[in-house]
Amino acid sequence: MPAPVRTAAQWAQFGRDHVSHGLGRMQDLVVVKGEGLDIYTSDGQKLLDFTAGIGVTNLGHCHPAVTAAVQNQVGSLVHMQCSIMFHAPYLQLIERLLPVMPHPSLDQFFFWNSGSEAIEAALKLARKATGRPNVVVFQGAYHGRTYGSGALTRSKPIYTQSTGPLMPGVYTTAYPYWHSLGVPPSTSEEEIVRLAKHQLDMLFRQQVATKDVAAIFIEPVQGEGGYVPCPAPFMNHLRELCDKHGVLLVIDEVQTGFFRTGSYFSVNHIKGFRPDIMIYAKGIANGFPLSGIVSNKEIMATLDVGSLGGTYAGNAVACAAGVAVQDVFASEDIGGNVNARAEQLYNALYALRDSPKTAPLVAQVRGQGLMAAIEFRMPNDPLTHEGLDKGTHIPSNIGKRVQEFCLSKGLVVLTTSCFDTIRFIPALVVSEEQMDKAMKIFTEAVQNVANEG
Known part of the structure; x- marks a missing residue:
């Protein structure tokens, strides 16, 4: 019998009904295709993936050399x-x-x-x-x-x-x-x-x-x-x-x-x-x-x-x-690209850390290569209040709000840690243009939270 045709919403509901409750998800989107750093969902969205499957698809989705090797191996x-x-x-x-x-x-x-x-x-x-x-x-x-x-x-x-x-x-x-x-x-x-x-x-x-x-x-x-x-x-x-x-x-x-x-x-x-x-x-x-x-x-x-x-x-x-x-x-010079794109990424994060508008939100920027993070301040964590004037308002759930804004603009990023942290872990083949696009979206997201308070 042919498989039933379902809408994106029906597939998402099917997943919620039948995938173990113990498995959490950031979103109930259904991804149907990946190419490089782009992923495509069943409802027609194209998203810039800065997660790489949590550091797995380091060469991007469906890298041609890997695909060819796998296809050849499956036949032997x-x-x-x-x-x-x-x-x-x-x-x-x-x-x-x-x-x-x-x-x-x-x-x-x-x-x-x-x-x-x-x-x-x-x-x-x-x-x-x-x-x-x-x-x-x-x-x-x-x-x-x-x-x-x-x-x-x-x-x-x-x-x-x-x-x-x-x-x-x-x-x-x-x-x-x-x-x-x-x-x-x-x-x-x-x-x-x-x-x-x-x-x-x-x-x-x-x-x-x-x-x-x-x-x-x-x-x-x-x-x-x-x-x-x-x-x-x-x-x-x-x-x-x-x-x-x-x-x-x-x-x-x-x-x-x-x-x-x-x-x-x-x-x-x-x-x-x-x-x-x-x-x-x-x-x-x-x-x-x-x-x-x-x-x-x-x-x-x-x-x-x-x-x-x-x-x-x-x-x-x-x-x-x-x-x-x-x-x-x-x-290929993958390491060289990592170091060049990492410099681009950290410069954007440092700009957020140092800007008078967004500095009150940022506790620390850190990482190594394309394993980078920005930790936000938390209202109930005095350690993250260092350098702030007494009485400065610190918004709640900064990272989650930034993450949601990024997704609305077509960028997928992940949180991490029991502290309020967003991590950047894109494929190592990320281009200068893709990094620039991602950092512009992310900067806008942090500025948006700063404006909303």
């Missing part, structure tokens, strides 16, 4: 389960990734489907390799929503509320971010690092012995926590501490990897930095479900044969997409 081999035999795209992808690892010690890979699953694999590996039960994570961290990964997530309680008890043995310390440390946003990086190091030291003095800790998990730029870059001195401190106490340092590059921050991986910004285990996903395959972990042979050798696996782990079509993505990175 769709699936070979990884516990039965190798398949060529799996090995070819490793071949492409080996030369771009942030440290040469990272030379053994395992592919899975999602970031959460990769976190689970890293947890298993860290505990097995060290024989220790506990892990340390940071306030604001987002590592997933499954039971293991969800136990490591500290960005919002909604992801695990009313579903406990979660995996035990997880300890939390302050991320080097002014909100986590209770200091104003103007606090120097040196002082923020000092305070975060002190909190970590107190954790090991009072809550858990280092000899019982298998790993420290950290995002080099927190994602759901607010697009907060971790200062290099703190990352280096973690490396020294882990080496001293036999703790594994696990770097979650799920959102930061594959040129999102201007380098292949965010930790490339720190000269000679060595993760013990690195987690990747999202941008690796431009929209096809693929994730994984990488470590060195010594650590990986501690695993029992058969302890890792999964029906669709390292699927042939997803791996072929991943190979095509790496080939584009190798042949």
Whole structure:
């Protein structure tokens, strides 16, 4: 029987009726096509997508090289389960990734489907390799929503509320971010690092012995926590501490990897930095479900044969997409475009921060590469009131209002964090013209909220 024809409104209602209530959405629009940074909805709207599927379609929707590779792979081999035999795209992808690892010690890979699953694999590996039960994570961290990964997530309680008890043995310390440390946003990086190091030291003095800790998990730029870059001195401190106490340092590059921050991986910004285990996903395959972990042979050798696996782990079509993505990175100056467009983006955000008209709305501009954020002031958060004259009116829900205005003008942006923050995460192939258009819309949106109050 032919499929029933539905209007956009009917499709949206169908989704509300039959898609799990637990799945939230920004809008009930139905997207039917994507091309580059443009998406098209079933009701005929063309929108400029500055979300990239939350950092997934780094080369834009339906990149021609990725599409061709996938079409070719579908015609030759769709699936070979990884516990039965190798398949060529799996090995070819490793071949492409080996030369771009942030440290040469990272030379053994395992592919899975999602970031959460990769976190689970890293947890298993860290505990097995060290024989220790506990892990340390940071306030604001987002590592997933499954039971293991969800136990490591500290960005919002909604992801695990009313579903406990979660995996035990997880300890939390302050991320080097002014909100986590209770200091104003103007606090120097040196002082923020000092305070975060002190909190970590107190954790090991009072809550858990280092000899019982298998790993420290950290995002080099927190994602759901607010697009907060971790200062290099703190990352280096973690490396020294882990080496001293036999703790594994696990770097979650799920959102930061594959040129999102201007380098292949965010930790490339720190000269000679060595993760013990690195987690990747999202941008690796431009929209096809693929994730994984990488470590060195010594650590990986501690695993029992058969302890890792999964029906669709390292699927042939997803791996072929991943190979095509790496080939584009190798042949085009994606990093150069990221850095040029990031400068354009930050200049627009700094202008909002510094303008007398909109400065009373802006708490901070921050980010790394095309992983950028603007945090707005909040009426009930005194830390964000720094620099304001007493009695200055701060509008409520600034970020949500800005987001809605942008959508009405054809620009899709996302909020993030438990604080009032909008993040910018466009495809890395965004053009100068597209960035200019987006920033004009966004500037108008912030000015509109300033006018409305």
